[in-house]
Amino acid sequence: MTAAPARTPDEPGATGPDGAARAVPAEARQLLRVLGALLREDVAGLRTRTTLLHRADGPWLRLATGPGHALLLPVREDGFQSTWAARSPLLRREPGGGDLTTCESVLAALAGLAAPEDASGYAAFAEECRSDLAARHLHAATRDTVLTRLTNSHGPRPAHWHGHAGTLAHDTLAARTDHPVHPVPRGRKGLGERELRSYAPEFHPRFALRWLSLPAELVTSSPATDAPATDGIATGPAAHTGAASGPAPRTGPDATPRTGPGTFTAAGGVRLHDGWPTPAELGLPAGHHEGHVLLPVHPLTAAGHLHDALARTGLARHAILAERPLLDAVPTLSMRTVALVGRPDTHLKLPLATATLGLLNRRTVTPGSLRDGAAGQLLLAGVLRREPRFAGRVLLADETCYAHAGHELLAVLRRTMPAGLDDAVVLPLAALLAPAPDGRPVIGHLADRFHGGDRIALADAVLTLLLDWQTTLFGHGIALESHQQNISLVLGGGTEGPRLLLKDNDGPRVHTRRLAEAWGCAEPTGEGLGFTDRRICVTEDGPLADLFTAITVHLCAGSLAFGLAAHGAAPLDRLLGLIRDRLTEAIDRTAAVRPDAAAVLRARVLDAPELPVKAMVTAGTLLTKARSGAADINKHYTTGPNYLLRKA
Structure with a gap:
């Protein structure tokens, strides 16, 4: 019988080492985070239209809301993406001193200062x-x-x-x-x-998948190959469809092997349907497998918006949803992606009609994103061929096997994780600071096993590889949206030192001129690289530098440093100095071969007085794209202080 896991100090009902109550109610902790985000993103002018007041209990920011009226926010110094953070969970009205102490009341007050068309946000x-x-x-x-x-x-x-x-x-x-x-x-x-x-x-649940049968000619598949094009650029996947109105299949190295109706094979030999149930096992009519394709469907989608998707695409009369659920799965950190029970190296990315991290951040799977993810993987494979020092140290999941029926809820990506990791520990960077069952951060357990208990030595090893790799990519004209949830740390398994495992590479930014210079070829187009999203390929450094900073520096490196400091692993200035030192070393290495790219990172990251910060609430929920001006809600920025300039 396993003992009940230990509680961590910041949970409701927890106590500190001295036994005194330390808990902050969940409502208050949430409001502190919300107020901090609203301040960071300058909602209603909380950052730029306020006056700093010094009172006996500490600093306050005063936002004038009319003649003789104001809203006041108690603040403390922050430094991580914002100069100030909320000190107490309240917004105070003046005159009268009434305190707003719930998210609803705070947002209602700020909505009263916003444009009427923003009220719904x-x-x-x-x-x-x-x-x-x-x-x-x-x-x-x-x-x-x-x-x-x-x-x-x-x-x-x-x-x-x-x-x-x-x-x-x-x-x-x-x-x-x-x-x-x-x-x-x-x-x-x-x-x-x-x-x-x-x-x-x-909740670590286990559930069976649903299955949709569609005529093969109505399903499009675009597996990719890692064969480079003649100009040295790894070309993207060619789209293939059995529909008469679709594009003709390409021939040559990018052609997709077809082994029968609705059976699609990726370059690595993995077939989309390997290990899937048969029509007979699903209770479908005899002979139904002829000329039909089975697509897995998430149970939530099957019970919800699937009917609407089939109706909108005109597929309702052609589709059969099998009544019998089969093939058990467990959700990954990305809820829409599941791992197969008994085959955890096989992930299926299945669209969901929900949203996380913002109302506009929907968890569907667009057909274009499938092709873009495969193209992104091939681009990274091209970098690895040209940068052999990362061989075996940077691993790529195979995301070249997928299918869709022309709708964001009728799609599947079959991701195959790298083999040979059965004896390694593989975890997302997002798990490093998570409390383990005994209450200690996971990174402490990993440090005990792999670094003699030294959490800073482990963090140093991870940061060294992470910043070296991402800076090298920048030299090739590539910045990834490889945040702390889709980049994994690999430790052990017979290999000395940490490794990185990358997946979900469908949202990069690619500087095509810099890529051409690095690869010694003609400047490619987005289409030539296999990308469908026109926002991916750019002709200037700004979008890459912003993405590099917001994702690699803030979400992967900075959040780890501030989190370790909060856990008492080391003084914050020492940890931030470590990031700066490792980033400086990486930029210096890049400067030896790509001096222009290194100069951009030095000016826009190391030495910049302010850094771009993701404005997730503004772009994701509060404002429409038309109001925020965000071309991509995940790449919409405000600014914050450059904590890399702090002196120990």
């Missing part, structure tokens, strides 16, 4: 806050049960949760932690307690 964000709070209470109520389930299945020590099956346990821990930027990350639009318990990664 504030209401939507208030709903996100309610959903997040409900999820937090559910997490607290189920914590012991879930962690006991993990320890019973994998053991009590996360540093010994091996292979891709162990990754799923680490995903559960990571799903119960907060996002470094978004203040209310735990809710999911339209999903209640029953749906979360049944399908969300923080």
Whole structure:
């Protein structure tokens, strides 16, 4: 019988080492995060239209709202993406001194200062806050049960949760932690307690998939090859469809092997349908397999918006949803992606009609994103061929096997994780600071096993490789949206030092001229690289530098440093100095071969007085794209202080 997991000091009902109550109610902790985000993103002018006041209890920011009226926010110094953060969970009205102490009341007050056309965005964000709070209470109520389930299945020590099956346990821990930027990350639009318990990664559930049968000629597949084009650029996947109106199949190295109706084979030999149930096992009519394709469907989609998707595409009369669910799966950290039970190296990315980290951040899977992800993988493979020092140290998931029926809810990506990691520990960077079952951060357990208990030595090794790789990519004209959830750390397994595992490479920014210079070829087009999203390929450094900073520096490196400091691992200035030193070394290496690219990073990251910061609430919920001007809600920025300039 496994003992109940230890509680961590910041959980409701927890106490500090002296036994004194240290808990802050979940509502108050949420409001602190929300106020901090609103301040960082300058909502209603909280950052740029306020006056700093010094009072006996500390600093306040005063926002004038009319003659003789104001809203006041108590603040403290922050430094991570914002100069100030909320000090107390309240917004105070003047005159009268009435305190607003709930997210609803704060947002209502700020909505009164906004343009009328933005009112719906504030209401939507208030709903996100309610959903997040409900999820937090559910997490607290189920914590012991879930962690006991993990320890019973994998053991009590996360540093010994091996292979891709162990990754799923680490995903559960990571799903119960907060996002470094978004203040209310735990809710999911339209999903209640029953749906979360049944399908969300923080509960580590197991469920069977649903299956949709469609005529093969109505399904498009675009597996890719890693064969380079003659100009040295790895070309993207060619689209293939059996429909008469679709593009003709290409021939040559990019042609897709077809082994029968609806059977699609990726370059690595993995077939889309390998290991899937047969029509007979699903109870479909005899002979139904002839000329038909089976697509897996997430149970939430099957029970919800699938009918509408089929109706909108005109496929309703051609499709059959099998009544019998088959093939058990477990959700990964990205809820829409599931790993197959018994084959945890096989992931299926299945669209969901929900949203996380913002109302506009929908969890569907567009056909174009499938092709872009495969093209991004091939581009990275091209870099690895040209940078042999990363061989075996940077690993890529295979995302070249997928299919869709022309709708964002009728799609599947079959991701194959790298082989040979059964004895390694593989976990997302987001899990490093997550509390383990004994209450200690996971990074402490990993340091005990791999670095003699030295958490800073482990962090140093990770940062050295991470910054070297991402800076090298920048020299090739590439910046990735490889944030802390889709870049994984690989430790052990017979290899000295850390390795990185990358997946979900469908949202990069590519400076085509710089790529051509690095690869010694003609400047490619986005289409030539295989990308469908016209925003990916750019002709200037700004979009790459912004993405590099917001993702690699803030979400991967900076959040780790500030988190380790909060856990008492080392003084913050020492940890930030470590990031600066390793980034400087990486930029110096890049300067030897790509001096122009290195100069950009030095000017826009190391020495810049301010750095770009993701404005996730503004772009994701509060404002429409037309109002925010965000071409991409995940790449819309405000600014914050450059903590890399801090002196120890």
